Amino acid sequence: GSTLEIKNLHVSIEGKEILKGVNLTIKGGEFHAVMGPNGTGKSTLASAIMGHPKYEVTEGSVLLDGEDVLEMEVDERARAGLFLAMQYPSEISGVTTSDFLRSAINARREEGDEIPLMKFIKGLDADLDFLEIDQNMATRYLNEGFSGGEKKRNEILQLMQIKPDIAILDEIDSGLDIDALKVVSKGINKMRSENFGCLIITHYQRLLNYITPDHVHVMMQGRVVKSGGPELAQRLEAEGYDWIKEELGIED
Ligand code: ADP
Ligand code: MG
Numbered sequence: 001g002s003t004l005e006i007k008n009l010h011v012s013i014e015g016k017e018i019l020k021g022v023n024l025t026i027k028g029g030e031f032h033a034v035m036g037p038n039g040t041g042k043s044t045l046a047s048a049i050m051g052h053p054k055y056e057v058t059e060g061s062v063l064l065d066g067e068d069v070l071e072m073e074v075d076e077r078a079r080a081g082l083f084l085a086m087q088y089p090s091e092i093s094g095v096t097t098s099d100f101l102r103s104a105i106n107a108r109r110e111e112g113d114e115i116p117l118m119k120f121i122k123g124l125d126a127d128l129d130f131l132e133i134d135q136n137m138a139t140r141y142l143n144e145g146f147s148g149g150e151k152k153r154n155e156i157l158q159l160m161q162i163k164p165d166i167a168i169l170d171e172i173d174s175g176l177d178i179d180a181l182k183v184v185s186k187g188i189n190k191m192r193s194e195n196f197g198c199l200i201i202t203h204y205q206r207l208l209n210y211i212t213p214d215h216v217h218v219m220m221q222g223r224v225v226k227s228g229g230p231e232l233a234q235r236l237e238a239e240g241y242d243w244i245k246e247e248l249g250i251e252d
């Protein structure tokens, strides 16, 4: 499995420091959850790692198997094995889901070793079935006119098809009804292997009723302020975040 190391990461947006030294290490085989109140920088962490131009890294590093991710072009990050599901996925006009997936799969393979078309179609059909996605979604333009729930299911379809080494899923649960939440969780759980590590960002504990993380981290004011096991998420569900603020002497 691969290892993603986030070390002392400081990130600013338009000159304002949002992340103030984040440390996290995610290894193949591990599921990590990052929780925290709104506006604490969870999405900023995801966007900075994937190289969104608005997010300026002022200090620290992000390494994938020792390679400097922040030095890579955005498409290189994906080829190196990173996957990011954004809180608000964008629409890609003119590119069907099927074409997008096939080129994303091939981008991770050696030249001349492209996935055979029949193999691709069989795998895609199987994953569409598994995620209870209508077959015709594959021929629609990526995310164009998709409902919120369809976008999230499509992100998990991408995850299952592209099979990254490390994935960062930002609020993959937001806006999902319970049936969609179960399907999305089923897809993420199916990815579990020594060759796959995952960072699950969520505001709510609800998702973690279906996906059991190995590690839970709480982010506040741009830092990871507490880490623990699954029981930490349950305590947050029951008691909210105030006890952590008190414990650490954080003011609102
Ligand atoms: P979370 O995901 O934990 O809710 P965010 O990372 O979205 O938090 O936001 C952290 C802080 O950064 C907030 O104060 C937010 O207003 C600010 N912020 C996030 N993205 C932008 C942006 N593109 N432009 C300006 N400010 C931003
Ligand atoms: Mg938010």
Ligand code: MG
Pocket (backbone or CB within 6 Å): 042, 043, 044, 087, 170, 171
């Ligand atoms: Mg967010």
